[in-house]
Amino acid sequence: MTRAESKRSAPPPGADVDFVQLLTPDGERVTHPDYSVDFDADELRGLYRDLVTVRKLDAEATALQRQGELGIWASLLGQEAAQVGSGRALRPQDMAFPTYREHGVLYCRGIDPIMPLGLFRGVDQGGWDPIANKFGIYTIVIGAQTLHATGYAMGINKDGKVGTDEGEAVIAYFGDGATSQGDVNESFIFASVYNAPVVFFCQNNQYAISEPLQRQTRVPLYQRASGFGFPGVRVDGNDVLASYAVTRAALDNARHGQGPTLIEAYTYRMGAHTTSDDPTRYRVASEVEEWQAKDPIARVRKLLEREGLADDEFFASVDADARTEAVKLRERVLALPDPDPTEMFANVYPNGSHEIDAQREQFAAYHASFAHEGGH
Amino acid sequence: MAINQFPLPDLGEGLTEGEILKWLVAEGDTIELNQPIVEVETAKAAVEIPAKWAGTVVKIHHPEGTVVNVGDPIISIDTGGGAAPAAESTDEEPKRQPVLVGYGPKSGPAKRRVRAAPAPAAVVEAPAPAVEAPAPVVKEPLAPVEEPVAPQPGGPVLAKPPVRKLARDLGIDLSTVVGTGPQGSITRDDLQGAVDGVTRPAPAPARVPGSRETRIPIKGVRKLTAANMVASAFTAPHVTEFLTIDMTRSMRALDRLKGQRDWRDVRVSPLLLVAKAVLLGIKRHPMINSTWSDKTEEIIVKDYVNLGVAAATDRGLIVPNIKDAGELTLRQLADAMNDLVGTAKSGKTPPADMTGGTFTITNVGVFGVDTGTPILPPGEAAILAFGAVREQPWAHKGKVKLRQVTTLGLSFDHRIIDGELGSKFLRDVGEFLTDPEAALLAWM
CATH class of the missing domain: 3.30.559.10 (Chloramphenicol acetyltransferase-like domain)
Structure with missing residues (x-):
């Protein structure tokens, strides 16, 4: 066996390292010395509903892409717990900076799930109001949003909005592949030395498109934080309770002026990187099956059943509601209007610009020159 | 009965074709929305395509192993009247023309048709979106696409602005060009085909020694004229x-x-x-x-x-x-x-x-x-x-x-x-x- 082969077949770095877990794949509650959650039955059922709904909406979006209605879609399948757990841990005043896969977080922030579909259908530029929703726009550039998050967090410090329960905190989402980006490492440095109230939430789904984790790092990702001078913690990213607890604690530390935290949510991307990707070309079926057994939704259902907090009727109604939501989403996607071509010139500058205005006019005239042809 | 044709979509950002790997349904099957119907392999990935409509499979257009161009219909589904989603149009099967294309082996790229001759005899009914949309332009649903046939002259034609510009520069009336692009849109190749069609000199008659017949290939101007005359005589x-x-x-x-x-x-x-x-x-x-x-x-x-x-x-x-x-x-x-x-x-x-x-x-x-x-x-x-x-x-x-x-x-x-x-x-x-x-x- 060559050195390269031995590396490829080696388990991912830190696969043997413990993570914070509060709910096992079998649906058993376990305790952790540093983290705990105190959810009542309603809240647990609510988390279950969130998980099922975001999975269903995500599946509908994937289907829409396969049917030619979306250009591309990045599925969150398998990562629902990491997203719903961290998303629900945000307080209203907290600001989130997503990648392009944070559909679950977006849902938890109360944003209409149609928003990203317009982006991936190509009929808008993904523009929702980041301030109104406290949720940045989807960022396709890998890792760029960690810089935005860090800068925003440094601004919070300058505004003096830290140090109390009402303090603000920021969460930056990214993946394991992004940890190799300069942007992310620069963010770590600035966040650390400026003690910025930012939580770096890395969903380690084991693959940067086709590149496995062992090509990104020799050490568990969360341990990187210590080199930059702030705490890192690994959480079971398929455990919604632990994801919630760890994120809530890190955000609260940040809002109280304790500086950044790196959370590595250890999870698995059950689907393809995007609809343009074929994961069977770079990973084996047995690995997927292994993770299937750790499904984030199944374990919450087992918990609810085990503790008698929900009956079959509840589960059926959640499924039915999610289906209804999905159908509604489908119909709305199919009804999305095409934008006026000149819309791309809007919102370039807050107060307009002569150059952009001139370009818009030129472009409008160019289009108008085809008007008599009656086509589109 | 409402029959919807499902064209092969671009499954991965700019693909032009895909190979039918395996049909998961057969003609006559009743299918549900989003039920996997076919496995298709593209240059990027092998994927399952879920059904866009619930209904009955009326026709499977291509057997397994066929390389299909993006935009060509692969399956016809009878959605049974009002069952089609709001945004879809309905087209009656008898209006359709048979598929004209032969497909090459998988190793080579599927050849696109370049058809120069306007043949407005068969008129495409554009899939009219039934959805009320506030914006000036409504995206036509990708779904039911007809065989590429020339649109009715004067009617709206699908072409991207750069293609429109090229057509104008070449002085070509888009309504006389047969579109072979997605949804029957006109491509640069189609324009080139149109130019070739009208500028190519007529071929020389072929005389077989000893034969009392002269065989003249129907091409170029003669073909164009014939198509125009037939189209016109039986339309207007x-x-x-x-x-x-x-x-x-x-x-x-x-x-x-x-x-x-x-x-x-x-x-x-x-x-x-x-x-x-x-x-x-x-x-x-x-x-x-x-x-x-x-x-x-x-x-x-x-x-x-x-x-x-x-x-x-x-x-x-x-x-x-x-x-x-x-x-x-x-x-x-x-x-x-x-x-x-x-x-x-x-x-x-x-x-x-x-x-x-x-x-x-x-x-x-x-x-x-x-x-x-x-x-x-x-x-x-x-x-x-x-x-x-x-x-x-x-x-x-x-x-x-x-x-x-x-x-x-x-x-x-x-x-x-x-x-x-x-x-x-x-x-x-x-x-x-x-x-x-x-x-x-x-x-x-």
């Missing part, structure tokens, strides 16, 4: 009317014109006055200069006249047209006509000059015949045949005299033009040619 109900007139005064007017200094070097023929008569007649009866559009259910009346003049050339009949002829002075018109015919005879007519005609004159008189029943060029509502001008006995001022007599034959699209309008137009053209000065004064 033609009516032809005739009018025999005394053109003596027009002939004298032409002689006087030639005597003027400005006109000394210009070749003028009676056709010039016929063209002027037509242009003036169109001004008085604009509906003559229009297009019937099934697609948009509109009659498109043009306020410009691109006047076509049919010319016999070595390569066959071609009909170049003079753009915006209605704006030209008589002198400009004469120059334009001379240029047009000269260029056509030398076989150098650019494609730009051959598309976009709105009214055509066919000068059958040059062949020594009295008149004919011309067939409309597709997309035009009327065509005038100008017969030979001969000395004939004619009742003139109470006596039988030898006068310069000709017969005009006007064919028109009876969907647009009733007998009354057609007759009035023809009568006006005749009136002008009978006495140009008087007509001009009367119509001033």
Whole structure:
């Protein structure tokens, strides 16, 4: 066996390292010395509903892409717990900076799930109001949003909005592949030395498109934080309770002026990187099956059943509601209007610009020159 | 019953084709929305495609192992009337044409058809979105796509702006081009095909030694002409009317014109006055200069006249047209006509000059015949045949005299033009040619 082969077949770095877990794949509650959650039955059922709904909406979006209605879609399948757990841990005043896969977080922030579909259908530029929703726009550039998050967090410090329960905190989402980006490492440095109230939430789904984790790092990702001078913690990213607890604690530390935290949510991307990707070309079926057994939704259902907090009727109604939501989403996607071509010139500058205005006019005239042809 | 065709979508950002790996459903199966129906392998990934509609599988268009172009239908699903999602249109199966393409082996790229000849006989019903949308433009649902057939001339055509620009630069009327792109849109290749189709010289007849038959491949201008004539003859109900007139005064007017200094070097023929008569007649009866559009259910009346003049050339009949002829002075018109015919005879007519005609004159008189029943060029509502001008006995001022007599034959699209309008137009053209000065004064 060559050195390269031995590396490829080696388990991912830190696969043997413990993570914070509060709910096992079998649906058993376990305790952790540093983290705990105190959810009542309603809240647990609510988390279950969130998980099922975001999975269903995500599946509908994937289907829409396969049917030619979306250009591309990045599925969150398998990562629902990491997203719903961290998303629900945000307080209203907290600001989130997503990648392009944070559909679950977006849902938890109360944003209409149609928003990203317009982006991936190509009929808008993904523009929702980041301030109104406290949720940045989807960022396709890998890792760029960690810089935005860090800068925003440094601004919070300058505004003096830290140090109390009402303090603000920021969460930056990214993946394991992004940890190799300069942007992310620069963010770590600035966040650390400026003690910025930012939580770096890395969903380690084991693959940067086709590149496995062992090509990104020799050490568990969360341990990187210590080199930059702030705490890192690994959480079971398929455990919604632990994801919630760890994120809530890190955000609260940040809002109280304790500086950044790196959370590595250890999870698995059950689907393809995007609809343009074929994961069977770079990973084996047995690995997927292994993770299937750790499904984030199944374990919450087992918990609810085990503790008698929900009956079959509840589960059926959640499924039915999610289906209804999905159908509604489908119909709305199919009804999305095409934008006026000149819309791309809007919102370039807050107060307009002569150059952009001139370009818009030129472009409008160019289009108008085809008007008599009656086509589109 | 409502049958929706599902075209192979672009499954991965800019793919042009995919191979059918495995059908997961069979014809006659009842399927649910989002039920996996087929596995398709593209250059990027092998994926399952979920059904876009619930219903019954009516037809599977391609067997496993076939490489299919993006945009080609792969399955037809009967959604049973109202069951289709709101945004989908319904198309009846009998309207469709059979799939024309043979597919190459997987190793090579699937060949796209480049079809130059406009064949507007089969009209595409655009899938009209039933959804109310506030924006000015509604994306057509990707779903039901017809076989690429030429759209009805004058109707909306799908083409991206750069393609539209290219068409304009080449002078190609998009409505005469068959689109082979997604949703029947017109591509650059289609334009190239259209250019090749009209500029390629006619092939030489092939004579097999000893044979008593000559086999002439149907190509180029002949093929284009045939397609146009068939399309027109079986789409627009033609009516032809005739009018025999005394053109003596027009002939004298032409002689006087030639005597003027400005006109000394210009070749003028009676056709010039016929063209002027037509242009003036169109001004008085604009509906003559229009297009019937099934697609948009509109009659498109043009306020410009691109006047076509049919010319016999070595390569066959071609009909170049003079753009915006209605704006030209008589002198400009004469120059334009001379240029047009000269260029056509030398076989150098650019494609730009051959598309976009709105009214055509066919000068059958040059062949020594009295008149004919011309067939409309597709997309035009009327065509005038100008017969030979001969000395004939004619009742003139109470006596039988030898006068310069000709017969005009006007064919028109009876969907647009009733007998009354057609007759009035023809009568006006005749009136002008009978006495140009008087007509001009009367119509001033």
